[in-house]
Amino acid sequence: MPVTTGHIPALLEEGLNDIYGQNLARYPDEWKSLFEEKSTNKNSEVDQLVVDLGVMTVKSEGGGIDFDEFKQGYKYRYVMISYALGVGFTEEAIDDNLYMSQLETAGQMLAKSDKETRNIVAHNILNRAFNSSYTYADGKELCATNHPFIYGGTWKNELTTAANFNEATAEQAIIDIGGWVDHRGKKVVARPVSLHVPIDLEFDCERFLNSTLRPGTSENDLNALKSLNKFPGGVHVHHYLTDSNAWFIKTDQIKGLKYFNRKKSKISSDNVFTSGDVQFKLTARYAFGASDPHQIFGSPGA
Secondary structure, X not given: OOEOOOOOHHHHOOOOOOOOOOOOXXXXXXXXXXXXXXXXXXXXXXXXXXXXXXXXXXXXXXXOOXXXXXXXXXXXXXXXXXXXXXXXXXXXXXXXXXOHHHOOOHHHHHHHHHHHHHHHHHHHHHHOOOOOOOOOOOOOOOOOOXXXXXXXXXXXXXXXXXXXXXXXXXXXXXXXXXXXXXXXXXXXXXXXXXXXXXXXXXHHHHHHHHOOEOOOOOXXXXXXHHHOOOOOOOEEEEOOOOOOOXXXXXXXOOOOEEEEEEEEEEEEEEEOXXXXXXXXXXXXXXXXXXXXXXXXXXXXXX
16 A cells, blocks of 8 residues: 555645654664675575594404495575565655655665564574474474484583573583584584674673673682683674573584575666556565574573
């Protein structure tokens, strides 16, 4: 339905001092600190796990050697989704609007909606990270205590017992990351890079990570998280995380959280000859997802 004169009666009369609402500041693309950006011209993109070789075995003198094999494992498909929004104006609404120069253009309004949508869609990957209804290549949610290995057993990228962020839980998460092994049991060199939290945890993170001494204690001990620089990428506050207690660590592992841009945002316009209406639309097509959960470690909080 187009915007008519009935939608904007105040803009049809003299006497307004100013127009407000559209001038509200918007958050930037907060998802960019988490997701690797890629472009594609396909309907979908597939990431395939290939399981590495195991460790070497002892060879007896004169004896033969053991042969190993590598094989494919889990597969994750990124399906490109179309997003769109339009706005139209009747000829009369355009003609009679006395404050058109003070309003944002249709393109500006649509661009803000596009940015907001992308932030929401991307952060839903983390907002659903502990929800077993949203699973990935190995059949588990993004953060789980029982990701299955191809050759049996499990590994975790979530605290065994859900806990709020503090000095002890952050240290335990880093220890858990340091204990990761691959599908053949070989050690994985994985390190934390950055901490990602909702606005509710910003001040706690500042105290726990940047105090010279251990925060919240009477002990004169060193703040190990700070002195060891365990989060060299810093703390990232995400206003689109919906759980006030959930927190995440991004590791240095690659090929994890990805964003595929299939069709860049495009604004189009058209005139309806019979009515004189003007229509604008913005379309985009993309996919957010996660291939390797080793890139993230999280806790939903207590």
